[in-house]
Amino acid sequence: MKMIQCVSPLDNGKLTVFGMDVTRQHREIKSFMGVVPQENNLDPDFSVYKNLYVYSRYFDIPRKEAEKRIEKLLDFVQLTEKRDTLADTLSGGMKRRLILGRALINEPRLLMLDEPTVGLDPQSRHIVWDKLTELKKKGTTIVMTTHYLEEAAQLCDRLVIMDNGQILVEGTPEEIIQEHIGSDIIETKDTDEIRICLDKNNARYEVIGDMIQIYSNNPQIITDHLMKQCSLEKIIVRKATLEDVFLKLTGRKLRD
C-alpha cells in the first residue's frame, strides 16, 4: 500500500499507477489519489472545516473551488453540523468520516483505504460502506485492505487474500467461496459416533474445536442423509462465508 502511495521506496521491480512510475512521478500520482490511513491523522487543533481547507491547500486547489468542494464533502460525509467543532473532540465514527471526506478533497480517481472501519460501531461502519458504494458507482477506483471479511464481501469486486506477503487466492468473493468451500457449511457436534458415521459415508469434513464442519453444495441432501443415518443431536446449515475461506487457507493459529 505504502509503495502505491509513493511513500515507501520499492525493494525491486517496477510499479506504475495509471501508467505512471511511482519512483519518478510521485507528485502527479499523489495529485489524483486519496488516502484514508489506518491511524487517524487529522489536525487536532483545527475545526472540521479547517481540516478540509488546510488539506486542500496541499493540492493547490484555489480557495473558491476549495470552499465549494468542502460544502459538498461536509454534506457527503454528514458532518455539516459539526463544521466548527474541533477535530480532536469528534467521536471515532465522525473522525473516520472526516478523514474520508479529506481524502476526497482532490476528487481522486484512486482512493486507497487502509482498514477504513476498524474500531467503528455498526452504524458508523454502515455509513462508511454506503459512502464507498456511492463512490464506486461514480467510477472511483477503490483499493482497500481489511480484516473484516464481511466488509470485503460487501464492497469488493475483486478480492485478494494475502498471508505473509503471499497472494493465496484471487477472484470475486462469490468465486472464492464457491471454489474453496462450496455454497454451504453443515455444522454439528464432534462425537465419535458421528465421525464413524461420516467415515462410513466417505464424507469430506473438518474438525474445528468441538465442532465438525462439512462443506457442500447440496446441504439439503446431505442433511437428510445424516439425519437418517446418524443420530444427530444438533445440526446447523448455513451459507459459507469469506471468513470460512480465510480460516481454511490461513489456519486457525494466532498470528502475532
Add this chain to the structure above:
Amino acid sequence: MGYFSLPDITSKSFKVWLRNRDVFMSTFKVNFLPPLVEPILYLFALGFGLGNYISDIEGVSYAEFIAPALISVSLMYAAFYECTFGSYVRMYYQKTFDAIIATPLNIDEVIAGELLWGATRSVINSIIVLPVMAIFGLVVFPHSLLIIPFAFLGGMLFSCIAMCFTAVSSNINSLTYPSILFIMPMFLFSGTFFPLSLLPQGVQYFALATLPLAHIVIVIRSLTSGILDVSLLFSLVWLVVASALFFLLSINLMKKRLII
C-alpha cells in the same frame, strides 16, 4: 543516501509553513506570553537587581549588557523548542507528516516547511522582545531593527540543529538531553551574562568554534549597541555555513528516520 544529499524542495514547503502558522494563530494569546514575560523577568532580576552591584561591564550598564543576550536567548528557545518538542509531537503523536506526504508534497518539503516555521518563530520572538528592550532604553535604533531579519538566520540554524535531535531521538523524553546538555550550558556560557573574555583562552576558542549562540550574541550585541565591526563578518559567515550544513543534515536524517 548520504547525510548531506541535496533535498528535492519546491515552493510547496510554504504550505507546511502556512499550516503551522494557522495552528499558532489559533492559540496566539498564550503563544505571545512567554516571549513577552520571560525577558522582562530576567531584565528585572538580573539587569536591575543583580546589576545594581555592577557599575559597568565593557563600558555599559549590566542591563544594557544582557539586553542583546536576552533577545538572542529568546530567538534560540523559540526555534529550538518548535523543532524539537513541537515537531516531534507533529511527527509522532499527531502523524501530521504522514497526512501531508499523502498529498503532492514529499518529506523533504515537509521538513523544510517545519524549519522555515521554526525560523519564523524566532523572528516573531525578536519582534516581541525588541520593543520591551526599547522601552527600557537598552537598544540603539535604527541598527537594532536589523535584529528582526537576522533572527531568521539565527532561528534557521537552531531549527536545523533541533530537527537533527528530533530525527535521532527514539522518544520524546530523550529530547531532554539536548535541552539540558546543549541549550542550557549555551544559555549561560555564550557571552550572555558575562563576557566571553573572562573564560580561559582555550575555552573561548572552543565556545566560538562550537556554540551558535556565542556568534548570535556577538552580532546582536553589535546591533543593540550600534557599534559595527568587520569581525562581525566572521560570525555571520560561521552562522550561514553552519545553517547550510545542518539544513542538509536535518532533512537527510529525517528521511532516514521516516522513509521505511
